[in-house]
Amino acid sequence: MTVLDLEKARAKKAAALPYTDEVAAKTDHLYKRVETLIPPPEWRLHAPYIAAINDLKKKKNAVILAHNYMTPEIYFGVGDFAGDSLQLAKMAAETDAGVIVQAGVHFMAETSKILCPDKTVLIPDMDAGCSLASSITGADVRLMKEKYPGAPVVTYVNTSADVKAETDICCTSSNAVEIVEWAAAEWKSDTVILIPDQYLARNVAAMTDVKIVTWAGACEVHERFTADDIKELREGNPGVIVLAHPECPPDVLAEADFAGSTSGMSNFVKKHQPDNVVLITECSMSDNVALENPKVNFVRPCNLCPYMKKITLPKILKSLQSMQHEILIDPAISERARGAIERMIALPLTRQSMYTHAKAPQVMAVEARAM
Numbered sequence: 347m348t349v350l351d352l353e354k355a356r357a358k359k360a361a362a363l364p365y366t367d368e369v370a371a372k373t374d375h376l377y378k379r380v381e382t383l384i385p386p387p388e389w390r391l392h393a394p395y396i397a398a399i400n401d402l403k404k405k406k407n408a409v410i411l412a413h414n415y416m417t418p419e420i421y422f423g424v425g426d427f428a429g430d431s432l433q434l435a436k437m438a439a440e441t442d443a444g445v446i447v448q449a450g451v452h453f454m455a456e457t458s459k460i461l462c463p464d465k466t467v468l469i470p471d472m473d474a475g476c477s478l479a480s481s482i483t484g485a486d487v488r489l490m491k492e493k494y495p496g497a498p499v500v501t502y503v504n505t506s507a508d509v510k511a512e513t514d515i516c517c518t519s520s521n522a523v524e525i526v527e528w529a530a531a532e533w534k535s536d537t538v539i540l541i542p543d544q545y546l547a548r549n550v551a552a553m554t555d556v557k558i559v560t561w562a563g564a565c566e567v568h569e570r571f572t573a574d575d576i577k578e579l580r581e582g583n584p585g586v587i588v589l590a591h592p593e594c595p596p597d598v599l600a601e602a603d604f605a606g607s608t609s610g611m612s613n614f615v616k617k618h619q620p621d622n623v624v625l626i627t628e629c630s631m632s633d634n635v636a637l638e639n640p641k642v643n644f645v646r647p648c649n650l651c652p653y654m655k656k657i658t659l660p661k662i663l664k665s666l667q668s669m670q671h672e673i674l675i676d677p678a679i680s681e682r683a684r685g686a687i688e689r690m691i692a693l694p695l696t697r698q699s700m701y702t703h704a705k706a707p708q709v710m711a712v713e714a715r716a717m
């Protein structure tokens with residue numbers, strides 16, 4: 347550590363908020379929810395921020411939308427609504443609060459702003475991006491539409507407003523199979539463009555006869571898991587139940603006992619209460635689901651999302667204090683993107699997408715930007 351690093355660390359410690367009796371009175375009930383995971387000395391660092399954020403939320407008529415990949419002190423300490431990206435999008439549309447703070451990544455904050463154009467939507471760190479969302483632009487989608495005329499465009503919600511604006515209907519991992527089949531029937535097309543996650547597209551292709559064209563995007567957290575990781579896990583933990591996210595490569599899903607969205611995995615654990623389980627996804631998800639299911643033992647190999655981890659309690663507090671960083675979207679783009687999201691929300695889908703690899707996951711083409 348350099349002298350400069352030491353100075354910075356000292357300044358940071360000096361700037362930390364104190365843990366007082368008043369803070370304890372305001373946060374003790376919240377600590378009960380996480381005490382099996384967070385030791386008291388660590389909680390005393392978080393609690394002053396949690397108390398300050400919760401006070402400020404009331405003063406500013408604000409709510410915090412916490413994604414499943416947020417750390418437990420955020421998820422349980424300050425989150426008003428928690429869930430996966432589809433659940434958060436619906437909650438954003440329904441809340442009466444005038445200010446939304448997105449404890450998640452940039453595309454999620456954009457989705458909230460698209461659905462709530464009259465509300466102030468804040469993201470605590472503008473660098474909270476996403477490898478999937480940054481893999482593709484609206485111009486890329488326009489070129490794909492020219493290449494595959496007549497094929498509807500189904501876009502994963504993990505994309506920018508610009509990309510959603512070029513889209514016929516959005517999807518999430520919890521409804522992708524059903525949305526692809528709905529779009530093929532509605533557009534009377536045997537081919538659907540499903541972008542930008544090539545692995546989600548391959549996993550959908552294993553569940554449908556619709557021909558899928560996709561994009562060479564990937565989630566850098568989920569694509570790192572391998573089928574060998576799962577085999578080693580099973581050898582080291584006999585009887586463990588393996589749940590995987592459909593952003594993982596198809597050979598990983600083929601080794602899993604169940605594959606589904608973050609809410610699908612969470613519901614599976616709640617319903618089946620397995621003795622031993624492993625979630626093949628982002629690290630904080632296991633922490634949050636474990637706290638809600640104390641009788642289940644969680645094996646925890648996981649990968650951190652560097653973008654989600656940019657959101658911290660001090661940054662959320664600063665965001666509310668200074669009303670930064672506000673999400674602003676060109677109204678014309680926002681209007682078109684809203685149509686694609688609302689079409690998805692309005693569909694009366696009765697079940698969650700299942701990914702069982704009933705057949706080989708072939709996609710028709712994987713497009714990429716010309717170099």
Ligand code: SF4
Pocket residue numbers: 451475476477478479504565566567568628651652653654
């Ligand atoms: S986990 Fe993957 S898809 Fe989610 S924000 Fe991180 S990089 Fe993007």
